[in-house]
Amino acid sequence: MTAINTVAKATGSRLPSWIRYEVTAFAVVAALGMVGYLLFPYDLALLTRIIAVTFLILSLDLVTGYAGVVTLGQAAIFGVAAYAVGNACLAGITDPVILLGVGIVAGVMMGLLSGVLISRFSALPQLVISIAFGQLIAALANKLSQFTGGSDGLAGFMPSAVLGVFEFDLFGRTSFGFSLVVLAVVLALLLRFVQSPFGLMCRGIRDDALRARMIGTAVYPRLIIMYGVSGAVAGVGGALAAINVGVVSLHSVSFELSAEALVMLVIGGAGHLWGALLGSVLFQLFGHFVGSTNPFHWLTIVGATLVLITLFAPKGLYAAAVSAVSKFRKGRVA
Amino acid sequence: MITILSIAIDALAFGMVLFIISIGLSVMMGLARVVNLAHGAFAMIGGYIASYMLREAGAGFALSTIVAVAGTVAILMPLEFLLYRRLYRSGDAFRQILMTIGLTFLIIGITNSVFGPTSKPIPLPDALSGPLDIGFRMVPAHYVLVIGCGAITALGLWFLLDKTQFGTRIRATVDNAAMAEALGIRTEILYAATFALAVGLAALGGVLGAQLLPIEPYYAMRYMVIFLVVVSVGGAGSIIGALAASLVLGLASTVGKYMAPEFGDFFFYLTVILVVFIFPHGLLGARK
Amino acid sequence: MNDLLQLSDVSMSFGGLKVTQDVSFTLRSGDRVGLIGPNGAGKTTLVNLVTGNLAPMSGRILLQGEDVTHAGISHRVRHGLVRTFQITRLFQTLSVADNVALALLQRKGLAMGFLTSATERPEIRDEWTRILHVTGLESRAYDPVSVLAYGEQRLVEIAIALALNPKVLLLDEPAAGIPHEETHRVLDAIAALPADIAILMIEHDIDLVFRFASRVLVLANGKLICDGTPETVAANDEVRSAYLGSYANDRRSA
Numbered sequence: 001m002t003a004i005n006t007v008a009k010a011t012g013s014r015l016p017s018w019i020r021y022e023v024t025a026f027a028v029v030a031a032l033g034m035v036g037y038l039l040f041p042y043d044l045a046l047l048t049r050i051i052a053v054t055f056l057i058l059s060l061d062l063v064t065g066y067a068g069v070v071t072l073g074q075a076a077i078f079g080v081a082a083y084a085v086g087n088a089c090l091a092g093i094t095d096p097v098i099l100l101g102v103g104i105v106a107g108v109m110m111g112l113l114s115g116v117l118i119s120r121f122s123a124l125p126q127l128v129i130s131i132a133f134g135q136l137i138a139a140l141a142n143k144l145s146q147f148t149g150g151s152d153g154l155a156g157f158m159p160s161a162v163l164g165v166f167e168f169d170l171f172g173r174t175s176f177g178f179s180l181v182v183l184a185v186v187l188a189l190l191l192r193f194v195q196s197p198f199g200l201m202c203r204g205i206r207d208d209a210l211r212a213r214m215i216g217t218a219v220y221p222r223l224i225i226m227y228g229v230s231g232a233v234a235g236v237g238g239a240l241a242a243i244n245v246g247v248v249s250l251h252s253v254s255f256e257l258s259a260e261a262l263v264m265l266v267i268g269g270a271g272h273l274w275g276a277l278l279g280s281v282l283f284q285l286f287g288h289f290v291g292s293t294n295p296f297h298w299l300t301i302v303g304a305t306l307v308l309i310t311l312f313a314p315k316g317l318y319a320a321a322v323s324a325v326s327k328f329r330k331g332r333v334a
Numbered sequence: 335m336i337t338i339l340s341i342a343i344d345a346l347a348f349g350m351v352l353f354i355i356s357i358g359l360s361v362m363m364g365l366a367r368v369v370n371l372a373h374g375a376f377a378m379i380g381g382y383i384a385s386y387m388l389r390e391a392g393a394g395f396a397l398s399t400i401v402a403v404a405g406t407v408a409i410l411m412p413l414e415f416l417l418y419r420r421l422y423r424s425g426d427a428f429r430q431i432l433m434t435i436g437l438t439f440l441i442i443g444i445t446n447s448v449f450g451p452t453s454k455p456i457p458l459p460d461a462l463s464g465p466l467d468i469g470f471r472m473v474p475a476h477y478v479l480v481i482g483c484g485a486i487t488a489l490g491l492w493f494l495l496d497k498t499q500f501g502t503r504i505r506a507t508v509d510n511a512a513m514a515e516a517l518g519i520r521t522e523i524l525y526a527a528t529f530a531l532a533v534g535l536a537a538l539g540g541v542l543g544a545q546l547l548p549i550e551p552y553y554a555m556r557y558m559v560i561f562l563v564v565v566s567v568g569g570a571g572s573i574i575g576a577l578a579a580s581l582v583l584g585l586a587s588t589v590g591k592y593m594a595p596e597f598g599d600f601f602f603y604l605t606v607i608l609v610v611f612i613f614p615h616g617l618l619g620a621r622k
Numbered sequence: 623m624n625d626l627l628q629l630s631d632v633s634m635s636f637g638g639l640k641v642t643q644d645v646s647f648t649l650r651s652g653d654r655v656g657l658i659g660p661n662g663a664g665k666t667t668l669v670n671l672v673t674g675n676l677a678p679m680s681g682r683i684l685l686q687g688e689d690v691t692h693a694g695i696s697h698r699v700r701h702g703l704v705r706t707f708q709i710t711r712l713f714q715t716l717s718v719a720d721n722v723a724l725a726l727l728q729r730k731g732l733a734m735g736f737l738t739s740a741t742e743r744p745e746i747r748d749e750w751t752r753i754l755h756v757t758g759l760e761s762r763a764y765d766p767v768s769v770l771a772y773g774e775q776r777l778v779e780i781a782i783a784l785a786l787n788p789k790v791l792l793l794d795e796p797a798a799g800i801p802h803e804e805t806h807r808v809l810d811a812i813a814a815l816p817a818d819i820a821i822l823m824i825e826h827d828i829d830l831v832f833r834f835a836s837r838v839l840v841l842a843n844g845k846l847i848c849d850g851t852p853e854t855v856a857a858n859d860e861v862r863s864a865y866l867g868s869y870a871n872d873r874r875s876a
Contacts, residue, residue: 125610
């Protein structure tokens with residue numbers, strides 16, 4: 001994984017800047033997709049689920065890793081987008097690309113609302129509001145069973161063929177390919193976005209919000225906008241989850257998913273898009289194999305990993321790997 | 335009228351349970367500035383031990399409660415030395431949150447591997463399980479115990495923090511830790527003692543509150559949030575604040591459950607959001 | 623319209639303690655003014671009142687003729703009021719170039735770009751290169767601020783201030799914590815600032831203030847007790863007694 005990134009970066013830096021991020025994103029996603037297909041040809045549904053949740057982790061990285069807002073309520077955005085897409089599909093909007101748009105719109109709206117509530121505060125009140133907001137949405141989802149199916153989940157919707165050509169098949173090949181393409185596109189956009197003036201300003205706000213104010217930045221509105229962008233990304237994930245699985249459950253708006261998302265981000269490395277990708281893939285792959293045998297052993301392993309990471313690699317595996325690689329290179333040069 | 339009174343009594347009992355469990359977290363956060371999401375897991379360990387003592391070892395209620403409190407403190411003190419000590423006053427809230435979430439997962443995983451993944455009822459002794467006549471009304475007897483213990487905890491902590499030398503040292507350290515150390519206060523002992531107190535109260539609340547917050551495998555995660563909310567709403571380190579917050583939130587939760595049970599925790603969390611917006615520095619916090 | 627910053631009868635108190643009492647002064651284009659005063663004179667409070675970190679209880683503050691008494695921090699910055707911090711406040715994980723580029727983007731109204739490059743845009747790149755050259759930080763452009771020596775971080779503060787193209791610049795103890803023999807680097811950087819802006823330097827290193835300022839304000843017990851050339855201030859009895867610590871006693875017996 002890190003090797004792929006390093007290669008991608010090495011080739012990326014030689015590319016002209018106007019296409020650098022697109023080539024990098026498509027190369028990495030294509031490589032990952034190929035490896036995944038070769039390793040799990042009969043479990044593409046697993047890979048597709050992993051990709052959908054990866055968008056949630058990327059969206060969390062934008063607000064937490066890049067803008068410094070610590071939240072335990074991000075799943076609310078993801079889940080509401082998934083429910084919106086499910087309902088749209090039931091209402092007759094079955095084109096997957098349009099459904100993606102529905103997810104994005106729902107995600108942006110939920111993101112802006114989250115931003116207005118959560119980024120208003122800092123420290124403990126911020127965390128508490130994020131949790132309360134997430135739980136509020138979860139309680140609503142449970143109550144409004146006519147839109148969510150309650151604890152049974154929302155099911156029975158069937159998207160039509162992608163671009164009118166690629167029907168969703170039993171083996172999940174169309175879902176997998178569709179998800180990979182969307183991931184590559186979003187990743188390319190995000191790679192651009194995080195080094196844009198707006199992205200850089202958010203990192204500045206994360207470092208020191210008062211300083212940002214003292215160069216003339218209005219901090220709160222910017223965090224709300226960042227939340228809107230983050231909501232769009234989470235909305236894409238929610239839409240893909242609904243389109244590919246055909247069922248939206250209460251888990252997708254739950255506190256558990258929000259907490260897991262934070263864990264995945266931190267294991268990979270907050271503040272790096274590659275870290276979010278790495279954490280999401282590693283956590284879910286291991287979770288699938290270990291967690292399905294005994295959920296409590298899995299929780300023990302996750303808990304221990306998290307404690308060890310905060311003790312020994314507080315910046316996450318991606319940053320640890322990058323610094324190890326650069327040390328190794330320096331060693332060889334010397 | 336009857337309904338209002340029974341809602342009020344339920345709310346009072348629920349609020350007192352929240353208070354007993356949360357006040358330790360509040361004092362610890364005021365003193366050591368550590369955001370501890372694992373506090374609910376501490377209460378859960380107490381509940382598991384008490385349930386084991388009552389149902390497997392055949393001990394009485396009082397003895398089980400004492401063993402649960404002492405046992406939880408004994409189990410968790412090594413964590414104070416190994417982990418928590420690194421987090422005190424570090425100013426890195428993100429790291430504190432992550433480590434204590436990790437710890438919560440670890441505790442849930444281990445306790446359920448050891449005791450089995452089932453809910454752990456804490457049967458009440460006959461004296462506490464029936465109704466009790468308090469003159470004008472019958473109330474569940476264990477409510478009286480819970481409310482009494484809550485009141486004793488509040489008074490005891492007030493005495494400890496306001497009237498003893500230990501309390502003076504704590505207040506000095508809260509004000510200015512560096513200055514307190516310079517005056518010869520051994521803050522690491524103070525932190526450890528307060529941590530033990532916080533853990534003990536959490537375990538006590540976990541056992542006494544088991545009728546209202548049932549002990550089950552995901553207890554630590556399900557209620558993790560509620561205790562944190564009490565501290566945030568009440569203001570870290572304030573006994574009166576925590577008491578007020580516990581009662582307000584206990585009321586919100588109980589009224590919500592009576593009036594609109596199908597909405598679950600909706601009104602509870604709505605109250606939380608409103609309170610945080612109206613009182614961003616806590617119910618009794620100083621406005622800046 | 624040469625009055626860039628105007629304070630009239632600005633007062634502030636904390637819990638009954640008057641920390642700023644009826645302070646009035648004006649900064650004009652090209653002014654090089656020093657603000658001095660013994661410890662506890664209320665210098666920091668005065669700076670916070672000017673920048674908008676605090677709102678005064680009475681009095682008015684005009685910035686380029688506009689009443690900003692109750693305007694927010696970022697509003698004042700966008701209208702040309704810029705400060706540096708006594709203890710450096712920088713974007714620690716970002717590079718020196720990023721720190722300066724952010725200020726440039728903000729000032730030029732380009733900070734809302736979502737898909738363009740922040741630092742590599744030609745007009746931004748040229749300007750941060752120039753600013754880092756002026757402040758002597760060229761070789762540090764791509765280093766994260768957190769690895770810089772303290773003195774260099776102070777220069778980054780000035781580089782950011784420069785990037786914001788201020789009309790009024792408040793330098794809050796720009797040489798604090800820098801070894802004496804290196805203070806000239808700070809003065810050099812300040813000398814490179816455009817001549818027409820007004821600069822207010824808050825310092826307790828009186829030697830530094832007198833090397834820099836053509837006019838000196840003296841604050842004691844929250845009151846402005848002297849406003850004049852360095853020579854008049856140096857000769858002023860009230861200033862001398864304030865610095866000798868007898869100011870308070872004299873007033874009480876008077």
